[in-house]
Amino acid sequence: MSEKKSPTILAENIELKSRIFTVQSQQIAFANGTQVVYERLVGNPNGAVLIVPLLDDDHLLLIREYGAGVGRYELGFPKGKIDPGEGWQQACIRESQEEIGYLPNQVKLLDSVSLAAGYMTHQTHIVLATELEPSDAEGDEPEPLEVVKWPLKNWAELLSHPDFSEGRAYAALMLLLKEKEWI
Amino acid sequence: MSEKKSPTILAENIELKSRIFTVQSQQIAFANGTQVVYERLVGNPNGAVLIVPLLDDDHLLLIREYGAGVGRYELGFPKGKIDPGEGWQQACIRESQEEIGYLPNQVKLLDSVSLAAGYMTHQTHIVLATELEPSDAEGDEPEPLEVVKWPLKNWAELLSHPDFSEGRAYAALMLLLKEKEWI
Structure with a gap:
């Protein structure tokens, strides 16, 4: 498998919070220059x-x-x-x-x-x-x-x-x- | 294993929607009378x-x-x-x-x-x-x-x-x- 350069996180933002869910957006730049905005659920940091x-x-x-x-x-x-x-x-x-x-x-x-x-x-x-x-x-x-x-x-x-x-x-x-x- | 009577869903509500996530609350009554409000993520119905x-x-x-x-x-x-x-x-x-x-x-x-x-x-x-x-x-x-x-x-x-x-x-x-x- 190749060594892959990790994308760069350009910005992060908490989009929504409910009682138990937190949605974060991340603006991400890939090594090839492509930029995307992803959403992810941020869970309990301890797991x-x-x-x-x-x-x-x-x-x-x-x-x-x-x-x-x-x-x-x-x-x-x-x-x-x-x-x-x-x-x-x-x-x-x-x-x-x-x-x-x-x-x-x-x-x-x-x-x-x-x-x-x-x-x-x-x-x-x-x-x-x-x-x-x-x-x-x-x-x-x-x-x-x-x-x-x-x-x-x-x-x-x-x-x-x-x-x-x-x-x-x-x-x-x-x-x-x-x-x-x-x- | 016992036959369990399913809880009753008393009410449902969409709490939040982001671009890709939907959070729904459900008010649920268990067979023993206990009532709770749960949140759940509602995903793509097709999976x-x-x-x-x-x-x-x-x-x-x-x-x-x-x-x-x-x-x-x-x-x-x-x-x-x-x-x-x-x-x-x-x-x-x-x-x-x-x-x-x-x-x-x-x-x-x-x-x-x-x-x-x-x-x-x-x-x-x-x-x-x-x-x-x-x-x-x-x-x-x-x-x-x-x-x-x-x-x-x-x-x-x-x-x-x-x-x-x-x-x-x-x-x-x-x-x-x-x-x-x-x-």
Whole structure:
């Protein structure tokens, strides 16, 4: 692959802010002289964690939570924003207690992924959580989350499950299989 | 898993519109009576295609394109919005010609993924494109895209490549390996 000269950001402007979304415009000059104005969503600068909780060698814990984006209950991994002052470790420990009722004694960063490189700054840190011990904490969910114990050997059924739909959840599953040297 | 009664949407409102983003609020009542107001990004109703182009049995074609979201050149699959009146097939054929200079004679929908089920309606359709023949079409890119031929047997190196970062790209790679029965 070639060495590419990064474009120059000539100007940036916050176009819109809603309660949870911030839209920024950037005027960009490419190395060939072409200028464009792009819009992008500016997310939480600390990013979010997506937690892959292993209850034991053979079982994942998943949650079923209403997803307003997709308009139905989504089956997926526990996750949440990293709060100010937290690292991914603390966010993982906090969210695990809030969403699945377990405190992980071991956490390991598997990788970090973007959602849409073209127009979102958002980063999700994918964290393997093991050595779980029961420990509840109050979250901010409007209703109790359903926790689903999933046999890891049935991972392919997750891919084809219509309610397991997030690209980053596929990524997390793939990273887990790789970590376990199943693939 | 339990049968869950879907929440009721009590009201919806377009909060903001920028050139490319639309933010909608929804007032939602859960089955337990709790009411919340959520914001979500409303994307293109037709969704987008992400194309997995196989040049031959052993090689993927990837592109390197500046991603304003991540602020660097991203290594990933060709993709683009499905235009009004198009299906995923036509969008795949059009975008393949625009972004990698090939027309696929076979296209197959592998799966569809969401980006963030909680707050984005966006759907990406992952399409396997094979039997490629050279055929260019003019796209709307500000500079020529770099096309990268990647040996499929080196798929694990893609996962660890810092510029290959989109969760949905991991998903596409996983679906390809599954389709080929490598995993």
